[in-house]
Amino acid sequence: QELKDGLEAAVSGSGKLPDLAPVPLEPRYVLAGAVQPLDGYLRREEREDHYPGALEGFTFGGKLYGIPYGIEFPFLAVNLELFRESGVTPPPDGRWTYREFADSVRRLTLDRNGDGRPESYGLGFYIVEGFHEFWPFLYSDGGRPLEGDPPRYAMDGPAGVSGLKRLLDLSSSSAVWPGSGRVPPQAVWSAFAGSRREIAILPVGTWAIPLLGSDEWRTDFAVAEFPSGEGGTSVTVGRVIGYTVFRQSDPRRAEMAVRLAKHLASREEQRNLARRKGIMPVRKSVGNPFP
Numbered sequence: 001q002e003l004k005d006g007l008e009a010a011v012s013g014s015g016k017l018p019d020l021a022p023v024p025l026e027p028r029y030v031l032a033g034a035v036q037p038l039d040g041y042l043r044r045e046e047r048e049d050h051y052p053g054a055l056e057g058f059t060f061g062g063k064l065y066g067i068p069y070g071i072e073f074p075f076l077a078v079n080l081e082l083f084r085e086s087g088v089t090p091p092p093d094g095r096w097t098y099r100e101f102a103d104s105v106r107r108l109t110l111d112r113n114g115d116g117r118p119e120s121y122g123l124g125f126y127i128v129e130g131f132h133e134f135w136p137f138l139y140s141d142g143g144r145p146l147e148g149d150p151p152r153y154a155m156d157g158p159a160g161v162s163g164l165k166r167l168l169d170l171s172s173s174s175a176v177w178p179g180s181g182r183v184p185p186q187a188v189w190s191a192f193a194g195s196r197r198e199i200a201i202l203p204v205g206t207w208a209i210p211l212l213g214s215d216e217w218r219t220d221f222a223v224a225e226f227p228s229g230e231g232g233t234s235v236t237v238g239r240v241i242g243y244t245v246f247r248q249s250d251p252r253r254a255e256m257a258v259r260l261a262k263h264l265a266s267r268e269e270q271r272n273l274a275r276r277k278g279i280m281p282v283r284k285s286v287g288n289p290f291p
Contacts, residue, residue, distance in 0.1 A: 057240025069265035070279035073238030140229030
């Protein structure tokens with residue numbers, strides 16, 4: 001928040017802009033003339049080494065304004081220990097329909113002592129401002145927040161309403177961990193990866209991958225896609241992260257800022273970020289960061 005406040009002040013003219021900052025591209029910064037265009041600083045082979053969509057995350061009005069170093073997106077983490085105990089087969093290749101997913105959630109809910117209160121549940125989730133891990137359920141039938149040109153709100157259409165109904169149905173299901181949507185993310189995470197293992201399936205971000213392999217939260221887990229809806233395609237959401245380079249009056253200083261951004265977004269740095277923080281690389285030449 002301190003970085004954001006400082007940038008807002010600098011863009012408005014009451015502070016000094018940094019050379020670069022690890023923030024997403026803000027179109028209004030571009031419109032204010034505060035961001036450095038970078039199209040002339042990337043070689044053709046550098047552009048072609050990025051996955052589709054990576055550079056677009058820092059493009060506005062057809063011009064590039066930053067150097068991406070990773071992408072984060074939500075997926076479903078599944079506790080394989082609870083799948084085995086319940087006799088439920090994980091989805092082949094991580095893919096399932098919504099009907100298959102809902103059936104698995106029901107079967108994964110275990111009342112081991114028969115007292116009518118399950119000790120573990122098929123699904124858990126959190127809904128908190130700033131977290132996007134549960135959004136794909138809203139989009140599962142093709143709904144999108146904005147459509148058209150100019151954009152208009154579209155979640156009140158049939159596809160959006162259908163996705164919202166799925167969310168409400170899941171929220172009220174007896175197969176969903178009772179604290180879902182009501183308690184902080186840390187409590188839901190502990191119910192999934194803590195010693196009590198109360199949740200079999202949890203929507204998480206890529207940040208969870210290294211944590212689930214750590215000594216504190218070690219879990220026998222697999223990655224699964226969000227279930228496909230009426231359109232037959234699984235949906236997720238993601239954000240490209242990287243370095244925005246701010247406008248420089250000195251061309252040499254601008255070049256040095258771009259060189260620094262490239263160094264911080266190098267193949268080796270992207271490989272390290274994937275292993276330490278679960279931020280997925282955006283350059284093809286990085287390869288698989290988890291050998």
